[in-house]
Amino acid sequence: MSGLYRIEDGPIDPGEAIGAVGGPDRGAIATFTGTARDHHGGRRVVALEYQAYAPMAEEVLRAIGAEVAERFGTPHVAILHRIGRLAIGEASVVVAVAAAHRREALAGCAYAIERLKAMAPIWKREHYEDGAAWIEGCTDAGG
Amino acid sequence: MLLFARYREAAGRAALEVDVPAGATLGQVWERVREQVPALRGEERPLLACDRAYSSADRVVSEGQEIAAFPPVSGG
Known part of the structure; x- marks a missing residue:
């Protein structure tokens, strides 16, 4: 049983997530890395900032790991989410799931x-060139 | 009541203390918070949490619980 769920006030490392889920009985590790994008809705974005209700967020991430175990039959899940200010291109979230097979x-x-x-x-x-705004709800299909 | 993101910014602080009678619900606590923060008056349906789990507005709160209100989430 592996699992790593953390809100991190500093850079997050996909390698740490991969290392946390891999093991000899697993033939596949799938990862997702979300990165800070330089535009949104036609506006130039110069930086991102994340805030979390960290203790609850870590509970929610742990619960998501349990859902993955139940639905996909593998408990090997790592989810790291960064908070604070990010430069464009930096990783905001890393998910790694290892299983016996790729599917x-x-x-x-x-x-x-x-x-x-x-x-x-x-x-x-x-953060834009001339201001900043909180984003509320999922506003795009795949970011 | 802990506040996050735009709610925190509107209140100018991370948490607000309000007095409610025994047996008050999360929704009633939120009403008191809205009374104190004019910028939140229009927020009728925030997300609410009790002891770090999502809760409905009709949940009765008791002494010592950690309660929070926040706008729709946008992590990832």
């Missing part, structure tokens, strides 16, 4: 990031 790993990874976006008490603030 479960890929499907579990996709499921976990969608659930995180819907449920985890974390908020994004976009």
Whole structure:
């Protein structure tokens, strides 16, 4: 049983998530990395900032890991989410799911990031050249 | 009551203390918070949490619980 669920006030490392879920009985590790994008709705974004209700968010991430275990048959899940201010291109979230076979790993990874976006008490603030705004709710299809 | 994101910014602080009678619900606590923060008056349906789990507005709160209100989430 592996599992790593953390809100981090500093850079997050996909390698740490991969290392946390891999093991000899697993033939696949699927990962997702969300990165700070330089535009939104036609507006230039110069930086991102995330705030979290960290203790609750970590509980929610742990619950998502349990859902992945139940639905896809693998308990090997790592989810790291960064908070604070990020430069464009930096990783905001990393998900890694390991399983015996690729299908479960890929499907579990996709499921976990969608659930995180819907449920985890974390908020994004976009900084523009001339101001900033909190984003509320999922505003895009795949970011 | 802990506040996050835009609610925190509107209140100018991370948490607000309000007095409610025994047996008050989360929704009633939120009403008191809205009375104190004019910028939140229009927020009739926030997300609410009790002891770090999502809760409905009709949940009765008791002494010592950690309660929170926040806008729709946007992590990822």
